[in-house]
Amino acid sequence: MAQPTVEDVAREANVSRQTVSNVINTPSIVKPATLDRVQLAIARLGYRPNLSARRLRQQKSSxxxxxxxxxxxxxxxxxxxxxxxxxxxxxxxxxxxxxxxxxxxxxxxxxxxxxxxxxxxxxxxxxxxxxxxxxxxxxxxxxxxxxxxxxxxxxxxxxxxxxxxxxxIDGRQGIKDATVRLIDNGAKRVGWVGWPRPSGTGDDRRRGWEEAMRERLGASEAELAALSVESYDGVSEATETVADMLRSGELPDALVCASDSLALGALIAASSAGLTDLPIIGFDNTPVAEAVGLSSIDQVxxxxxxxxxxxxxxxxxxxxxxxxxxxxxxxxxxRPALVLRTPNHLPLYGTTTTQRTAPAVRNHHRKETS
Amino acid sequence: MAQPTVEDVAREANVSRQTVSNVINTPSIVKPATLDRVQLAIARLGYRPNLSARRLRQQKSSxxxxxxxxxxxxxxxxxxxxxxxxxxxxxxxxxxxxxxxxxxxxxxxxxxxxxxxxxxxxxxxxxxxxxxxxxxxxxxxxxxxxxxxxxxxxxxxxxxxxxxxxxxIDGRQGIKDATVRLIDNGAKRVGWVGWPRPSGTGDDRRRGWEEAMRERLGASEAELAALSVESYDGVSEATETVADMLRSGELPDALVCASDSLALGALIAASSAGLTDLPIIGFDNTPVAEAVGLSSIDQVxxxxxxxxxxxxxxxxxxxxxxxxxxxxxxxxxxRPALVLRTPNHLPLYGTTTTQRTAPAVRNHHRKETS
DNA sequence: CCAAATAATTTGATCGATCAAATTCTGAGT
DNA sequence: ACTCAGAATTTGATCGATCAAATTATTTGG
Incomplete structure (x- = not known):
């Protein structure tokens, strides 16, 4: 079952092969009657260009x-x-x-x-x-x-x-937006959980938190230092680091994190410390953030x-x-987008109000019988 | 800067263009001295076949x-x-x-x-x-x-x-292996957390759990029914379902789950119920399983x-x-592989013994400054 | 009506690799 | 030295699309 070529279409429509090509690539230079005739032949024969031939001739692979x-x-x-x-x-x-x-x-x-x-x-x-x-x-x-x-x-x-x-992604702006939102929602001590410096991306995101804190709360350098911690990008590492922070007495009333991994770790640490209502925002809007109800900054x-x-x-x-x-x-x-999720999606906090959602209809290896 | 062609190589090596092609595609039919000469020219010119031309001629795209x-x-x-x-x-x-x-x-x-x-x-x-x-x-x-x-x-x-x-993936065998492992480690009441029936994949995996329970523990149909629950494939759904199970008094001493989502939900429910040492095995070996220290079946x-x-x-x-x-x-x-992780990777359980792991060296959008 | 200009279409050639048949080369046997 | 068979290499052609130049058809203006 060989595929039809431009020659086949040309024969069917009684035109040259170049006219077939013109109909496909530059239809405005073809007379309407000719155009119709060729398009009909293309449809009748089910013609499609051979893309290797096109690439070879055009000297580009697209x-x-x-x-x-x-x-x-x-x-x-x-x-x-x-x-x-x-x-x-x-x-x-x-x-x-x-x-x-x-x-x-x-x-x-x-x-x-x-x-x-x-x-x-x-x-x-x-x-x-x-x-x-x-x-x-x-x-x-x-x-x-x-x-x-x-x-x-x-x-x-x-x-x-x-x-x-x-x-x-403008991480600085995204984190700044998130911090501003937390402040507008009443937070007075927004904490920062980031990666060890120096890190191009990490430091840029931290700058967003700093700017928001300075502009909106007049935070001093000392206050910023007291409210920020650094952790390697793993859930257990972040859990340990944030747990230390929460034990130290410098209690933040919200947390902004450089990634969702850090945010999940922070969530676990806060839960373990009984701070079940501590607002936490991550970065990346990963499937995990969605699954456990974490607010997060989406990379659009x-x-x-x-x-x-x-x-x-x-x-x-x-x-x-x-x-x-x-x-x-x-x-x-x-500029990334802030995705907020409500705390009642967080069963970790012991709430029992969850709606039953639609079944997960697909998993790449799961099948449904009809 | 046009790429060299077979003609260029042929001219350089003083052979025909087909001999160049033979050197590349069927070198065993070329005389050693000719082979050497052509390969030298290929290297000198930096020749590589044009793959669109090859695809067009061979009538296959690979x-x-x-x-x-x-x-x-x-x-x-x-x-x-x-x-x-x-x-x-x-x-x-x-x-x-x-x-x-x-x-x-x-x-x-x-x-x-x-x-x-x-x-x-x-x-x-x-x-x-x-x-x-x-x-x-x-x-x-x-x-x-x-x-x-x-x-x-x-x-x-x-x-x-x-x-x-x-x-x-032989999900039945994978779940059977996991259940047998839990039983060999001392479990007497291995619970099953699966998807609503009928589900081709889900039911197949459940069969593995049933077989292990019958063959190793002589479990009755009533016991199997009492130890199994069904939930849609979401973390919060699973958390709710497993929490109900744990409240009902039919306490399992281990859980096997049809997916990592279900396993994470089970982990959260068990943690909330104070069952911090309940062994739980998921399916898929997702990054989340790894991040929070869940044992899981890897799809290899x-x-x-x-x-x-x-x-x-x-x-x-x-x-x-x-x-x-x-x-x-x-x-x-x-046949999938069982990946076991030790409970001391689970800070959710309130343990404090975590080793500091190597830093996450890469994130696809993160850069390191030298 | 004719000539010039423009539009539309066609013809010749090309892209670069490999298929397939033809030709040449080489070695062995008589 | 000659012949034959097999190995090695070359030549002719092809794959299917599009570039580019040539040719034909149509329209416009005098």
Missing amino acids: TIGVRLDPIRNGISGAMLDHFVHALTEQADARSMRVLLFTAASPEDEIEQIRSLHEGADVDAFVLTATAHGDRRIAWLIENDVPFVTFGRPWGIDDMDDPKHLWVD LNRVAVATFELLLGREGNSIVVRGPDAGESHRLI | TIGVRLDPIRNGISGAMLDHFVHALTEQADARSMRVLLFTAASPEDEIEQIRSLHEGADVDAFVLTATAHGDRRIAWLIENDVPFVTFGRPWGIDDMDDPKHLWVD LNRVAVATFELLLGREGNSIVVRGPDAGESHRLI
Whole structure:
């Protein structure tokens, strides 16, 4: 069962094969009667372009390469799944697609990138988990390969580099918004649970908390120091750190956390200390946050994906090309959204008022019999 | 900067272009001296095959299509991320690759499948979240498109259909293993927390619990009924259901749960009831299970991915083709692995003995400054 | 009506790799 | 030295779509 080609359609519609191509790609230059005739033949034959042929002829693959990070990254790991999904949707809307690859090391990743690029299989890459001095980025820039990173480089010399396109979540603004909300709701001692410094992202988010506390409560440096703790990004680590904080007597009346892992740890520690009504806000809006009723800051990954494509495609918006130094916008900060959940979703606090929700209709490996 | 072609290599090595192709694809038919000369030219020029050209000529894409499910599926959602990663690794090992697509509905999914198949962009599909009477599968079989499902169809008429290839986790065996382990560790009243019946997967897993209880403890039907509860797959739902169970006086001395969501809910209920040492085992080995120290049954998704490719490639193992009715193995059950975690990882229980673990080195959007 | 300009369509060629048949080379046997 | 068979290499062609130039058809203005 071979697929029909442009030649088959041309024969059926009694036109040239190039007219078939014109009907599909530049229909405005085709006479209406001819257009109708060809479209009818396309429908009758069920014709679809062979995409490998198109890619070969057009010298572009319309494909974005994304590495699927193998590291099970605690409860935040699902975020990449969500981001990849958003990218895939946005690619589809632009007649493009996402190709996944894996790599065992940074060197392997560069090799995979080279292979995909030189095999004409990928036009551009979207990178995550970036770092200052990242070798991948140096290679991509040196070899004129289009790319966007999700995340800022945080170095003095590379944040404004127009060759390094990046999209990031404005964590400072998101945490500031959350802190302001808690203060507007009556909190007077909002605590901060963050990662050990220095951390580009972590410190940026902490700045949001500091700004809100200073602007809204006139908090002093000493007060800020007393209300903040640092923990590695694990639930048990955060539980221990926040438990220490709560035992120390410097009781916060709300907590803002740099991640949902920290927030879950804080929730467990607060519950164990009997502080069952302590408002806690995390960051990432992971499935766990949703499952246990944690308020959290959502990364609005769909908007990140849109911005990623807008940067990649540049002003003209129709094709991926290497960006010149003055080719327009290179960086985009996205303001995240605060998702509030009500305390009566928190059975940890001993409440018994839960509504029965709809059954989970799907699990990727579960089936329902009809 | 155009990439070198076979013609360039041929000119450099003073051979024909077909000899260049032979060196790459069937090196055993090339004379050693010629082989060396061509390989040297390939290396000097940095030549790589153009994969669109290869696909067009070979009439195969070497690509597997996978739909990325958009539904945030509670704490189990990260499993698809992990499965896609395993598939991508196995594809890479076979010089194949995984192409993602999204779809807004089952009808849209069939249309995307059709488009990818007819555009010669995907040779075969891997489907998840399957159901008896699934329209996707009917379409794929009718149109002779190769596919494998991760999950059994569970219908009387389709479980053994050789045209419907499937790989699944042996949930019955996994739960049986977990229950046996708890019994061997001294439990006499192992409780079951499962999903409402009927559910193909859920009932299969429950059977494992029943068998272990009967064979090892001689449990009666009445005892089994008294020790089992059903809950929708959500943390708060499970918490409520297990709390009721624990209040009813039929105290289990251990719990086996159909999923990690149910297990987390059970953990919260047990903690609230002061049963801080109640052994609980979940299913899926999600990041949450790991984060809070839950024992869980791991789906060994890498082995699922291997099996998926073995079924797709069939006995010859070199190319994807539609399977004939007697073309060999069509189904594969994979025995999952029990992952035990020690109770001292559970700060929920008020223990204070936690080791400080290594810092979380990566989050997909976090950067480290050097 | 004719000529020029524009619109519409067609023809020639290309993209880069591999299939398949033809040709050349090499070694062994007589 | 010659012949034959098998190995090695080359040549002709193909895959299916689109680029780009050439040709044809149509419209407009004098």
